[in-house]
Amino acid sequence: MLCEVHGVVDNENKLHYVPFRPGLNIITGKSSTGKSAIIEIFDYCLGSTEDTTPVGVITDRSELFFTVFQFPTYMLVTARLAKSNRCFLREVVGSDSDYLLGLLKQPTAFFDNRHFMPLDDFKKSVGRHFAITMENIDEDPFIKASGRWKAETPSVRSFSSFMLQHQNLVANKHAIFYRFDQKYKRDQAIDHFKILMGLVGEEYFDLAKDFERAKYELKKIQTQIPQQEKRKEDSIKENDRYLAEFKALAGAPLVEITAEEIWSKPKSVLKIISGRLVRVQVLSNQVEILRGKLLDERADILVKKRKAQGQLRLINGSIKSAVQFGLDLTGDGIPDSTELDKSHCPLCETQTYVPVTEANKLAAAIEWLNDELELSAYARESFVNQRRKVESELQEINE
Secondary structure, eight states: OEEEEEEEEETTSOEEEEEOOSSOOOOOOOTTSSHHHHHHHHHHHTTOSSOOOOSSHHHHHEEEEEEEEEOSSEEEEEEEETTOSEEEEEEEESSOHHHHHHHHTSHHHHSOGGGEEEHHHHHHHHHHHTTOOOSOOOSOTTTTTTTOOOOOOOOGGGGHHHHOOOSOTTTOTTBTTBSSSSHHHHHHHHHHHHHHTTSOOHHHHHHHHHHHHHHHHHHHHHHHHHHHHHHHHHHHHHHHHHHHHHHHHHSSOSOSOOHHHHHHOHHHHHHHHHTOOOOOOTTOOHHHHHHHHHHHHHHHHHHHHHHHHHHHHHHHHHHHHHHHHHHHHHHSOOOSOOOOOOEEOTTTOOEEOHHHHHHHHHHHHHHHHHHHHHHHHHHHHHHHHHHHHHHHHHHHHHO
């Protein structure tokens, strides 16, 4: 697709146009000769809501603006009346631009009212020629569930950023990635780039949604793995206890199967157990063996519990002492200010350095006090951390 002709029809029904050729076209000229207006007219002919053509000779004398696009087998003419929402769209078969110019030089006949339509209908119709009729370009399949707005679909107007560039590529609103002042509009132009360049289509966004769903499912499974491992560990421990209790009561094991095997193939193990006769060896001492083992475990746990409780009492006492130590240090009155002066003996008028010595001792005492207060705060923090650890151990023992 190429832009062939760009022009206006004035109020005297005369044609004024700028021809374009394949490749790079550069338009130069003096100021206020209509160079920048070309971009605005181009945007207006592609469905812009407002006519932003600079006020001047062009806007004063123009009745209609038009643009011609060359496609492989036909030429497409888009046009629009000045200050109007009525848009013109017409196909001309072939690629002979001279033939088309001959038709355009008779504007009254060519721009027939039958080919005019409302702006909204025009946008939909012209979009089909540029192959940008996608309804949904979201890559996130959960965007509606999360309450966010769906992504804006590209419009044919986006092509103005790729076909025409102002001399000020950095600050002009029609620069490729600086089309609008708002950041979200610039980000939108970047997102639409791959679509307008023909690099992706509907299949890309369908695959992107499938990829996001797969990532979501993978994340959900990964979060379940630790929980599943915990359930497995608890189940094996519980089955071990049941097997040991049965062996103690019956005097013989129920089946020669481990708790891990019960977890890995529960249906087959249930079938084996259901069809097995239960035999009780009354002379077995397995109950006493299990009872002794449990008593030993209970004694060990009780020792650990008492030890932890003793540690907790010591820690609480240390915290209380550290707090009280800080209160005692700060409880004594501290003078608001001091004044150091030379001192003399009242009898012999001899100068003495005792006040200076005492002042140095006081300064050293203040430094020591500050250090002790800091240590007191650190000690409290250390004791609190130890208390949390011991309380956690006690909770595990009680469970």
